[in-house]
Amino acid sequence: MYRFVLRRLLSGVLLLFVITTVAYLLLYAGGGDIARRIVGPTASQAQVTLKAAQLGLDRPLLVQYWDWLTHALTGNLGRSWFNGQLVTTGVTSRVSVTISLVLGATIIATIVSVVIAVWAAVRRGWVDRVVQFVGVLGFAIPGFLIALGLVSLFALNLKWFKATGYVPITTSFGGWAATVTLPIIALSIGCIAAVVQQVRGSLIDALRQDYVRTLRARGLSFNRVVYTHVLRNAGGPALAVLAVQFIGLLGGAVIVEQIFALPGLGQITVAATGQGDIPVVMGVVVATAAIVVAVNLIIDLAQGWLNPKVRLS
């Protein structure tokens, strides 16, 4: 077990390393005249050069990257070139917003989709077809369209929810709930649709399995068999889909955060990438990649718990 975890961690670290290298190279190449952008058009060339020297932008690429890397390994991700904030502070404060969105959406999606999928897989018939159709709609329509619709309808016309802004959960739970409800709904609809499809499919397959009949023959009620045994067996593929959705949501959150003005990772990613604020973008990349590695590891462990056959390989 420990060797398994260790191996995955090592491979995750390697992944992290490669990703950061690629990202750094991309950003460096696309940076343009960053110093000029920071000081503005009215500054003299001397000031631009001074700024560039201050930020170490005049050094060769590899030196800059090495510098960043060695600092990053000690946990120092530097400061934003455009607003001076510590990257670690900036990223962690924003990561929590994005994670609360994505996690919230995933949890809701899991619960809702399991319920719907069981219903559809067991009943079949017209219920199944309706679920499939609605699911397709939710899956196919891009998340930001749904977000747009939600903003227009609920926040601005019906005025039920605060349209924008974010209240941290530590400040007030009610406030936090009000500000994240609509974004989470927007994000989870697509997620629900995808998971329902997968879970429904797995359930239908699982329901066809022989052991279902045998267990019923032993006197277990159908519902009990479904919830105790079938769901557990269908859980593996469902988890895999959830993991993919979670990671996809990290990207989808970018646009939703813009629409709802939530100070999450998405916001600074777009702005910082456009400006060429390399420390910040690298911080985001590191955070995202770390999350991805962590999620994959957790899912793998969960798969092992769910499916004993995987455990021993």
Added chain:
Amino acid sequence: MFRSKRMAALVAAVALGLTGCSAAGGATQEQSSQTLTLGALLAPKTFAADQSEFANLSPFYQAVYDTLIRMKPDGTLVPMLAKEWKYNADKTVLTLTLRDDVKFTDGTPFNADAAKQNLERFKAGTSPDAQFLAALKTAKAVDATTLELTLSAPDPAFLNYLSKDASFMQSPASFAAPDIATKPVGSGPYVLDTAATVTGTSYSYKRNPDYWDKGLVHYDNLVLNVYGDQTSLLNAIKSGQLNGANTIDNNTLTEIEAAGYKVNPLQLNWSGLLLFDRAGTTNPALKDVRVRQALNYAFDTKAMLASIGQGYGELTAQVFPPSSDAYDKALDSRYPYDPAKAKALLAEAGYASGLTLKLPSSALLGNTIPALITQQLKDVGITAEFADTGNNFIADLLAPKYGVSYMILEQQSDWQLINMKIAPNAPWNPYKYEDPKVDQLIKTIHLGSETEQKAAAKELNKYIVEQAWFAPWYRPQSSFVTDAKTNVEVQTGNAYPFIWSFTPAA
């Protein structure tokens, strides 16, 4: 959207102060109310005073830093940290008498030495406005309350600059602090509440209990929220979260008014084309004044104002504002919309068969303006090619790579405007185009008597319009909106009202 934000960034980045006419200032009474929540378009890059900026960022700094001189909403200069000031005869030495009862929030006293250090640091720093103090040769702290500034040459705008970011006074003891970028130490009316502040998004300030001018402070707390795009800003306004906010453009003023907000208008900028390449370096066609004049005739500025600016603003053909000595109303009708005339001029210049112009575009400009420009140029036989500059819009403009560009620029006081756009070394004269007549007039404006200055300014303006150095369209109205609970006086020449101008409505 982002493009609007970035455009605002551009505008803000080039903004400077403006001298206005004099008028008596109103008395401010001490009246504290709870929290003032304002919306802003940009976040400050750093709180270090020597790297500070102004315009849209002014409130962030004004909350924690004082300046030597304060400018009232109508442009009059009144004492702040400096009680009084006087020029010598040839306006090269400025002597200021400073207050002696001001302490920074870290307990250290404000004195002439502190002022001197701040000024020197700003001049040598990386703020885009560092060149405000270009004329400052030496600063001397004669004693604790006397500051003597020697200028290399008279600078008509110098006193104005001392009411802006050039003059933010930060505690010298904090110069070396490692967190200087996020923890400002000043003597201002508020103190930054770092715990409640989310850098880049929301800045929280608490009243400074030891502030030396209680009459200037009207709120216990101040919150400045940053909105990157129009929609989030609008959403925040509509849901009643803000007492006041700057708007990016005039598209949504009707909506905002319907939500119970008041529009406080201000004319600050001009919008149109900058015809940089007057020597024809990149595009020989632009060397010919007839071509440039054709560009002035080609645009239906009234319709542009109606569509892009929602009709909020005034048409103009000159880059100087009405408040300026250089302004002449008659010049505004020099180039009425006349595509036939434009075509004729082009034919005269030898471009009857057409002409291609390259202009820079970027996400800043969005989709609409390039399309409208392209169409109108096409109507007179000019093909406009927009090249996306990606992240390098400014850098490419200043390189210079493009002979023509669309831009929104601020209309400052005459001297500042000349130094920003017209003078050979002006930032917005990237080809460094020089004209002997212009040089002559600039010298007069710099060094001449007041009468001579005014006359020269008028002549300069007329010459530039005739020579079609620019193709202005209109002066768009900028709007600051306030809710029913808040009153504000907009600041002449600044994109954001000064922090002391906000008062609770009775």
Added chain:
Amino acid sequence: MIDTSPALPAPAAKASLFRRLLTHPTGAASLLVLLLVAAAALLAPLLATHDPGQANLQAVLAKAGPEHWLGADSAGRDVYSRLLFSGQFSLAGALLALGVAMVLGVAGGLIAGYYGGWFDSTSSWLTGLLMALPGMVVLLAARAVLGPSMWLSMMIFGIMLSPAYFRLVYASVTAVRNELYVDAARVSGLSDARIIGRHILTVVRAPVIIQSAMILGIAIAIQAGLEFLGLGDLNIPTWGSMLNDGFVNLYKAPTLVLWPALVIGLVCVALTLLANAMRDELEQSRGPVKRRKANPADAAAVAAEAATRRGEAAVVHPEEPSGTGGEVLLKVTDLGVGYDQPDGSVKHVVNQVDLTVRRGEVHGLVGESGSGKTQTAFSILRLLPQGGRITGGSIVFDGKDLAPLSEKEMTRIRGKRIAYIPQEPMSNLDSAFTIGSQLMEPMRVCLGLSKAEARHRALALLAKVGIPNPERTFNAYPHQISGGMAQRVLIAGAVSCEPDLLIADEPTTALDVTVQAEVLDLLRELQAELNMGVILVTHNFGVVADLCDRVTVMQTGRVVETGPVRAIFEDARHPYTRQLLGAILEDTAPRGPLLSLNGVSP
């Protein structure tokens, strides 16, 4: 020849995927929508009313009207025309991403799957990397480096999407790589390229097509998303940039955002529905494909056949005088079992079956595959597969008719009064749970035992069925034990609540010959101990001779002969029974029972 009409409907003929799609309602509709959109885009120059780039100051944000059918955007450009031309670019861009992804992913997956080796491990690692890269960041950064060209962005996005194809193809290829037909092809000297191209590609073709529909939808959505953020190519009209324009002007011209949103949504939905329809067609998970309408002439023939069949009564041998005297435990009368067909008819798999089982009796139910014996057994338990139901008759168990009982009542009877031993041991155990927990759980439900009591009883049962190390098996997972042990476990489970009736469905068919005998012994032992009635479904007369007291022979859903075992073996009267007996390879007389059914040696 022995007539073996199948018990379940036959699979549909292999018509081409495309034609089958046309019969699928949502599939056909989506295809139509997509074709319309594509046609509109291609014919844009003909259908458009204005030049899409023609700006018009006078028409800025114009409302819909005769001049601009759908209104005009913020630069006065005609929305309708832009919508059409955008289709060209948006679709082309998405197709580009699709193409790149498909070429890279499919080729990579084929090579990695087929050849394995270093290419395999490197590409697997690469795909992991690509999937872990934060897509938005890469696209944004790439845009900063390469400029805003939509084509480049889509190519890069294609690269990032290729893992989806890679994994799909890789899985399919590895699944068939070791199939016999591939080996055969290799041996016959076919080149690798030929094998991959001809045989393996046909396997992956369908899933790839389905995946493509999904990927295309994703590409369109992501492209629109990027442009919505204002980061697209300004010079070309696209749906996403129209969306951007609409969003910025949301309050002034609300309908501006509506049209591109509708189109994008419609295309994405159509693609997803299309993918689903294709998947349904290939897996036929809708159920049996609609067959041609029941031909009246056919129906008549079937009815006539049924009538003649009905007329044939089963041969019933008289009871043996020294037969089992136990009370009648189960009396099945006139049982019918049928499956609903998609065209409304019912296909009967069991017709008018009578069956009587006494307490203490082992009753063999014999027949070939498709005779309906298993269906009869399932119907007693009311565990028929999806679509099946009892169409007539009664199943009287211990005085009570089971047929009309509710599911809840049946659940109470199963396990406790009637038990079941399945045929295939491994697939009948839940591989996610330990043997022990699977044993305990139903016992606790049926008998209300505590966990400790159930564990104790389970271990005792395991020992009783002859498992050498009960503790170890208790803690093991199904895949860790052998087939023979698994069957013993299932037997243990079946008898755990001491049922009255035991239905054993070919309990030894899936086992090794040596194990078979042991299991049969075990069954015999348990049956005697608990004095259960046993229905032993089998096609093996040897087993019948070994264990059974009475036998019922079934053919095509009907009972043809029934009676004491000895009578059947010595004096089979129905021609079918004689055929079956005659088919036994051994030339010796059938063995008599080793023990009489009352435990008394003959």
